[in-house]
Amino acid sequence: MRIVILGAGDIGSTLGRKWARAGHTIAFGVRNPLSEQAQSLRAELGEQILIGSPAEALAESDVVLLAVPGSAVKELIAAHAQLLNHKIVIDATNQMVKGKTAATKQWQGQGALNSLSTLQTQAPDxxxxxxxxxxxxxxxxxxxYHGIQADLFYCGPEGDARAVVEQLIAEIGLRPVRLGGLEQIEVVDEILRLWGTLALIQDWGRDNVAFKVLTR
Ligand SMILES: NC(=O)c1ccc[n+]([C@@H]2O[C@H](COP(=O)([O-])OP(=O)(O)OC[C@H]3O[C@@H](n4cnc5c(N)ncnc54)[C@H](OP(=O)(O)O)[C@@H]3O)[C@@H](O)[C@H]2O)c1
Known part of the structure; x- marks a missing residue:
């Protein structure tokens, strides 16, 4: 697959690294392709990846991962709406800033964490x-975690694209658990609030919390 990752920070680079190793073609779109962060990714992953502007990265792609700070998403989607239309777009962004204090404050009475409404308005297809x-x-x-594979909760439409998204989740090493179509997006985002409550607010540790569904 040709995967575009908009944002090459903590989340974009972590996922891009694994998908590159799984054999996909990765293009990162950032504001500054010459930044230290971008160049160290280039040094690590070599010529098999492209690091350019969002427009350069989006030119040829099947799947797009949004991985920029929440504050940048709206403008980025509006500027590249045509290039997002008709593609599989995975929203990994959250409308919040990093850190425990910020997260605690932001989760109290705040609106949507996702950028679905912007995507549906700007790139309806x-x-x-x-x-x-x-x-x-x-x-x-x-x-x-102690020999147990974490589950990753996600939502989005049925169909061929669902299989693509599940493959991409599995290649990161998690078991995909679909919660339904996009009408379930707030349920997915409640998982983030639950994760943050334990990992950040209750201080279990950000590298120490993930979830597993038990069934019988
Ligand atoms: N960090 C996590 O553990 C984590 C987990 C799940 C979800 N998320 C979400 O993922 C998103 C990214 O988080 P992060 O921690 O990876 O952030 P980060 O480490 O600060 O990296 C942000 C990346 O986005 C790029 N960027 C910023 N503004 C941009 C713009 N307008 N156009 C294109 N690229 C832009 C930055 O490069 P330039 O400055 O060169 O543009 C950088 O590569 C956030 O919405 C966050 O809530 C993060």
Whole structure:
């Protein structure tokens, strides 16, 4: 697959690294392709990845992962709406800033954490999925906890694109658990609030919390 990752920070680089190793073609879109962060990714992953502007990265792609700070998402989607239309777009972004204090404050009475409404307005023909937003990047780097594989809750439409998204989740090392279509997006985002309550507010540790559904 040709995967575009908009944002090459903690979450974008963690997922991109694993998908590159799984054999996909990865293009990162950032504001400054010459930044230290971008260049160290280039040094690590070599010529098999492209790091350019969002427009350069989006030129040829099947799947797009949104992995920029929440404050940047709206403008980024509006500026590249045509290039997002008709593609699988996975929203991993959260409308919040990093850190425990900020998270605690922001979760109290705040609106949507996701950017679904912007995507549906600006790029109505994109196939949108909500995934990779509910754990810290550390869980994606190492998703096995005492020998147990973590589950990743996601939502989005049925169909061929669903299989693509499930494959991408599995390649990161988690078991995909679909909660339904996009009408379930707030349920996915409640998982982030639950994760943050334990990992950040109750101080269990951001690299120390993920979830598993038990069934019989
Ligand atoms: N960190 C986590 O553990 C985690 C987990 C799940 C979800 N998330 C979500 O994922 C998103 C990214 O978080 P992060 O921690 O990876 O952030 P980060 O480490 O600060 O990285 C942000 C990346 O986005 C790029 N960027 C910023 N503004 C941009 C713009 N306008 N256009 C294109 N690229 C832009 C930055 O590069 P330039 O400055 O060069 O543009 C950088 O590569 C956030 O919405 C966050 O809530 C994070």
């Amino acid at each position: 994109a196939q949108v999925y909500r995934a990779f937003n509910s754990y810290a990047w550390e869980a994606f780097a190492e998703p096995i």
